[in-house]
Amino acid sequence: MYPILSKKPLAPSITLMEIEAPEVARKARAGQFVILRLSENGERIPLTIADFDRQRGTVTIIFQEVGYTTGQLAAFEPGDALPDFVGPLGLPSEVENYGHVVCVGGGVGIAPVYPIARALKEAGNEVTAIVGARSKDLLILEEEMRGASDRLLVATDDGSYGHKGFVTDLVKQVLDEGRPVARLWAVGPMIMMRNVAEVTRPYGVRTIVSLNPIMVDGTGMCGACRVVVGGRARFACVDGPEFDGHEVDWDLAMRRLAMYREEEQQALAFHRNGGGCACR
Numbered sequence: 001m002y003p004i005l006s007k008k009p010l011a012p013s014i015t016l017m018e019i020e021a022p023e024v025a026r027k028a029r030a031g032q033f034v035i036l037r038l039s040e041n042g043e044r045i046p047l048t049i050a051d052f053d054r055q056r057g058t059v060t061i062i063f064q065e066v067g068y069t070t071g072q073l074a075a076f077e078p079g080d081a082l083p084d085f086v087g088p089l090g091l092p093s094e095v096e097n098y099g100h101v102v103c104v105g106g107g108v109g110i111a112p113v114y115p116i117a118r119a120l121k122e123a124g125n126e127v128t129a130i131v132g133a134r135s136k137d138l139l140i141l142e143e144e145m146r147g148a149s150d151r152l153l154v155a156t157d158d159g160s161y162g163h164k165g166f167v168t169d170l171v172k173q174v175l176d177e178g179r180p181v182a183r184l185w186a187v188g189p190m191i192m193m194r195n196v197a198e199v200t201r202p203y204g205v206r207t208i209v210s211l212n213p214i215m216v217d218g219t220g221m222c223g224a225c226r227v228v229v230g231g232r233a234r235f236a237c238v239d240g241p242e243f244d245g246h247e248v249d250w251d252l253a254m255r256r257l258a259m260y261r262e263e264e265q266q267a268l269a270f271h272r273n274g275g276g277c278a279c280r
């Protein structure tokens with residue numbers, strides 16, 4: 001069992017939890033994820049490792065309530081324990097000293113980009129961080145991102161904080177400053193990552209995205225997380241989750257992510273209704 005040590009609401013429907021998982025913490029690196037289950041018959045959900053402490057043997061996850069399982073997880077309290085917490089999974093981010101790098105996080109995607117920015121800074125890079133959310137109250141980890149970067153730029157869709165608009169505006173602004181950007185990481189909703197990749201393409205800046213397709217086993221066996229990158233089929237759980245954003249077949253990735261939307265909505269309605277008929 002993997003005990004929940006602490007729980008903190010970061011924004012409406014975004015929660016941070018610290019889990020005791022010494023084996024995972026010992027091996028975890030930026031860019032990797034875990035797959036957890038809430039009960040023996042529960043669905044497996046992948047969540048990025050937002051932080052880890054090897055000495056305390058803890059792993060931090062930050063998740064948004066979007067459906068049934070993430071909603072249930074948010075109701076867990078310190079003292080409860082998770083039966084399954086498998087990881088670290090996926091390939092770690094390629095962290096080297098590249099020079100000037102940019103890390104872009106959108107919404108709950110700021111959680112996975114934070115350890116990447118921190119690792120890049122520790123490796124001697126000059127890090128420009130760009131974070132964005134729909135509004136100020138949904139912006140998470142601002143102070144942590146400030147600490148992990150040399151410069152932090154903020155955008156909100158509604159203009160309640162920082163630049164009014166999307167993170168893509170700020171990416172373009174940084175690229176237009178003319179200082180070379182060696183690499184850029186973008187993590188967030190698919191549409192955001194796709195648009196960031198379109199902005200960087202004409203500048204020829206290598207753009208790494210962290211794909212979040214549906215995953216089941218996390219071992220490359222089930223095929224659920226298949227994506228096409230550079231014309232080749234890849235499995236995000238073992239070949240990723242990070243890929244070259246200029247090479248991703250975004251139309252396919254977005255179609256596959258929405259594949260079970262109807263079933264997901266039915267499951268949510270079914271459980272909200274106490275497991276009875278959703279039409280009552």
Ligand SMILES: Cc1cc2nc3c(=O)[nH]c(=O)nc-3n(C[C@H](O)[C@H](O)[C@H](O)COP(=O)(O)OP(=O)(O)OC[C@H]3O[C@@H](n4cnc5c(N)ncnc54)[C@H](O)[C@@H]3O)c2cc1C
Pocket residue numbers: 033043044045046047048049062063064065066067068069070071108111112211212213214215216241257258261264265268
């Ligand atoms: C590598 C990876 C890392 C992720 N990291 C985070 C994270 O740090 N924080 C976070 O909030 N979310 C993260 N996600 C997304 C998270 O896994 C889904 O939000 C979660 O599985 C939804 O489960 P649900 O039962 O609550 O919702 P459902 O009703 O099942 O689904 C709601 C939405 O979540 C997506 N989704 C559902 N199941 C999966 C699945 N198995 N894999 C991926 N997406 C799914 C669907 O597209 C759907 O639109 C990550 C996904 C991947 C693949």
Ligand code: FES
Pocket residue numbers: 214215216217218219220221222223224225226235236237238
């Ligand atoms: S989740 Fe099954 S192959 Fe990747």
